[in-house]
Amino acid sequence: MALAVSAVAALAAQLTACSDDGTPSDTASKAASAASRAASAVSEAASAVTEAGDALASATAEAGRKFDEFKNGADAKSEVKTSGTASPGSDGRVTAEVTATNPTSSAKSYVVQVDFRDQSGNLLDTTVVTVDDVPAGGSKNATARSNRSLTGDVKTDVARAARH
Incomplete structure (x- = not known):
């Protein structure tokens, strides 16, 4: 520059x-x-x-x-998915649906890091969302929202997830 x-x-x-x-x-x-x-x-x-x-x-x-605060969590990345695409809001920040599927026999809570990426795979933003009280054998949704305004075609993926 x-x-x-x-x-x-x-x-x-x-x-x-x-x-x-x-x-x-x-x-x-x-x-x-x-x-x-x-x-x-x-x-x-x-x-x-x-x-x-x-x-x-x-x-x-x-x-x-936020992950450091979530003590004794089991790796649950395979149990959480994002919608894959992000939808822009009126303020320019984008949102994506996150779904946690609990395979255990009791209700669990999840902490999920969602990455927002451009079409080339470059990291634009990251945020953490919690999905509380996912029923045993069931699923529950939450919304991940970018921390700042993002433009272009933004994709999302789960960077990491834990349940407890």
Whole structure:
């Protein structure tokens, strides 16, 4: 990103050439202004990427904390499924249905980490949802909701799940 900003600044310097009489030409002035706007856009994009990365790191850390609170849970990833696709809400955050199927002979609760991914499989967000009191031999649904606004075709999957 720093390389892009440097390149835009170098272009601006080259474009601020003077006319034959030593005054900056109108074309060069307009080009320099355009280069300045481009540099500003690059800077804003870099800031957005940094913020997105920070938000994902925060969500991942929070998921880890929630699993740490869920003591003595059995691995239950195979007992939990997501709808696979996420539906956008009016606020840009997306939701997906999570279904926990309890194969045991007593009611159990589940904690489920749901990952939100783009079409290339890149992790966009992660969240944790609990599914309480799933009846013995039965299923129960919950809704996983992204922590922030996501765009594009978002897919979901179960990263991990535990029951107790």
